[in-house]
Amino acid sequence: MINAVGRDIPQEIIDATGMKPFAGAFARHNETYTKAAPTVRAIIDPREDKMVGSIAEVLKKCGIKDGMTLSFHHHFREGDYVVNMVMEEVHKMGIKDITICASSLGKAHNPLLPMIEDGTITNIQSSGVRGKIGEAISTGKLKGLAIMRSHGGRVRAIESGDVHIDIAFIGAPTCDKYGNMRANGGKSDCGVLSYAYVDAQYADKVVAITDTLVPYPNLPASISQVNVDYVVEVDEIGNPAKIATGAAKPTTDVRKIMMADYCTQFVINTPYFKDGFSYQTGVGGASIASTISLGKIMKERGIKMGLALGGIAGPMCKLLEEGLIEKIVDTQDFDLTAIQSVATNPNHFEITGSEYANPMNKGAYVNQLDFVILASLEVDVNFNCNVVVGSDGMITGAQGGHPDTAAGAKCTIVIAPLLQGRIPAICDECTAITTPGETVDVVITDYGIAINPRRQDLIECMKGTKLPICTIEELRDKAYAIVGKPEPVKFGDRVVGVIESRDGTIIDVVRQIKDYEWDD
Template sequence: MKDGKVIATLKDAILRSGLKNGMRISFHHHLRNGDGVMNMVLAELAAMGYRDLTLNSSSVFDVQSPIIDHVKSGLVGRIETNYMGAKVGRFISEGGMKEPVVFRSHGGRPSAIENGVTPIDVAFVAAPAADPMGNATGKRGKSACGSLGYAEADARCARHTIVVTDNLVPYPLEDALIQEQWVDGVVSVDSIGDPQGIVSGTTRLTRDPVALAMARTTVDVIRASGLLKDGFSFQTGAGGASLAAATFLKDVMLAEKIQGSFALGGVTGAIVDMLNAGCFRSIMDVQCFDLGAVASIRDNPRHVEISATRYASPTSKSCCVDSLDAAILGATEIDTDFNVNVHTDSNGSIMGGSGGHSDVAAGAKLCIVVAPLIRARLPIVTDRVTTISTPGRTVDVLVTQKGAAVNPGRADLRDRLAEAGVKIADIHDLKAAAEKLTGAPCRPARGTREVAKVMYRDETQIDSIKSVK
């Protein structure tokens, strides 16, 4: 084929896909709040008169708030995702959809796709570079976003896959995670989005003294655990305290001449700095969180792109999270049973999602949740979280500015921390200390209607999100 699989317009590509009303379409979120492909495709589908589609996206960001109008018009009848920003989340929480949203984890989603739980009819892959046969990468081009790990299962398993790119390059494109044998059509457009939108407010290093103190305690916990030695493996989130902890950990590893095996996850410049300093032999990267990570995965062969299946699928023969030593995660709320909420705010409105939170907590030998006692004048520790995102049995330590609370099931770890001089606090005492400052918060008024189902990584439902009043 002279032009390979290149199709002149998005409309023609959709017509060739055989998409019908009621089918499932999918998207990925590597351009995060800079993505332009989902809005572009949904606008075209609306113009073509489609109805009652299931939208399966690895995440939904605020930039994709036009989804609200497409739900109201009947184009989108159901949503399945791993994360949802506050704009669309508020609409869902107020009962804007007839069908409940289905939340999965970053590992649970590819597992569900591969095992036919949520089959994809047409996958739309936003590709910063692609050749005419559909080989695609996120590592180069004006819209480079780095890893395309969350798109791999979609492209591989969908009945029909359409690559949308703003950088059509000659065949063959080398080092392409998305491979031509999975791709049915390629559409070239002026822009797939803004790579500056990759960086959000949660991916910048903190200067807050409370967060810095928690970061130092977090590193003390890792050191006291006995896991920080040659071969150490590590994942951290993109919040300010987590990034600070990575920086402090780098200093310790260099001072003690410790070389770890790999760093994992969504990757930031802080993790890239650790790789370049010799703290780790490699990075396993399913998503780049900033442009420093994008440059690294393009240029450094030790910075390795992985699929979401390899990252965290519980039904694969093995996955990277199962080889993790330590992980640092955040929380919107944590309760006295160590259950963690990252789906809803304190009023019960959707503003997030598990992402890889529950996957990493389940796999890592040491799962540390870092959170201040109080946020926005509300205590973080509660009797029962508004929504369970990650079960308490998989969380080992809560680090706050008032000390570290250890899960009662980890008496061995508590003894190690005490011996090392880490300040230990009972989680009930932390709750009481916060409430002494803020007062005991009232439970939010909730409706009876289920607006979302929270699925654990093994596809069992772990919680139900009710409507807000």
């Protein structure tokens, strides 16, 4: 069946998953539904000790068995040890057919590969995957189906019961003996635990794993004792050097700086750039550079940002300190400056993944965004974006909050260099679609800026500026003129992954990659 972004969704996948094809970014607005609920074991007896000696023991206490769904968060990013340490024990016990439901997985989780190959793990649900797990999925080694969900979409899936978590393992930088978890103060600080809230609230069993046990009560807690069954203390939950890097040096890449300047000029020429505006940006070189250059103009014009949202990095915190931002509302921290800021600055707040981006709650923060600055691996001529599947067909990225913020913001700007090596980033058709073009307003490249024709208002705003505005077709043509139009990647018939829209419908599927066959 052809969905609303023109992708062919096989009927057998619709039948097997019970999911509907994507019908538009706002098609489920006003729908009513009943939330799922976990099965809770009451802890009435005050003598019960939640501390458990080892991961193996806690698995037994939680009744681990074949076919269960285990969940994890990704606040430790590429420094995470928790997923591997839990899964190693599961593997040792000979448990099979596990579904991993993680807020994201990265290269840190390459050690899971043998467990995918031997059937310990048969399904993966994540914002995205990189490294060996991505290759394993794309080459058909995962027996079941991978489901890629946005951060908001994951909360929706859990709250609506599309996925039910049997055991949630929550790595906690600090925790007390009764399960109050905080993201600050330990050896492996990660700033916030936003994406783990929903796991704590909706999993049948919740296990806190910490390397820094602190005196009771560990307050203010991100995740409360009332949702926690057990606490396990281990030596290390992560590698601090990979959880958060020091303050990133501003990029010296002129191409990125140029795109950042285009972005800033675009932003300030829209009607949304006024006192109290709201803004979200990523952590790439161009995004950071645009935060810095925007800050300068805000200072010059005396305009303050009311709300900075999302994954937070140092330059945004600097603007908060300088009084150029009223409040930072945080779901993930990318560097030590951000981690320190959320712990100390009273105007820097931690929120839950649902508050951030869940499309099926009663209004997420993303809905209040004026601007979001995003990146993309590919953008097609209908402004559809792909942030998950590489142009070589391999799953290699994550949706993160991309579709969530794009749908929510009044002005969604995607920055992408026109060419990624020899691959055109602006193309006729993306290898996969993760973010619908109806929610993407502007694409900024090093060769020019294209505004979505749906946004005639923005096209009008830019008329007096010196920005290199052109059509997206012109950008595509420039890219093809330089590197040629690549032949499409060859895929087999088997669907190995579903790219779930944030509302739970299927926006695209990912097929098993096929070896390239040369024409005679």
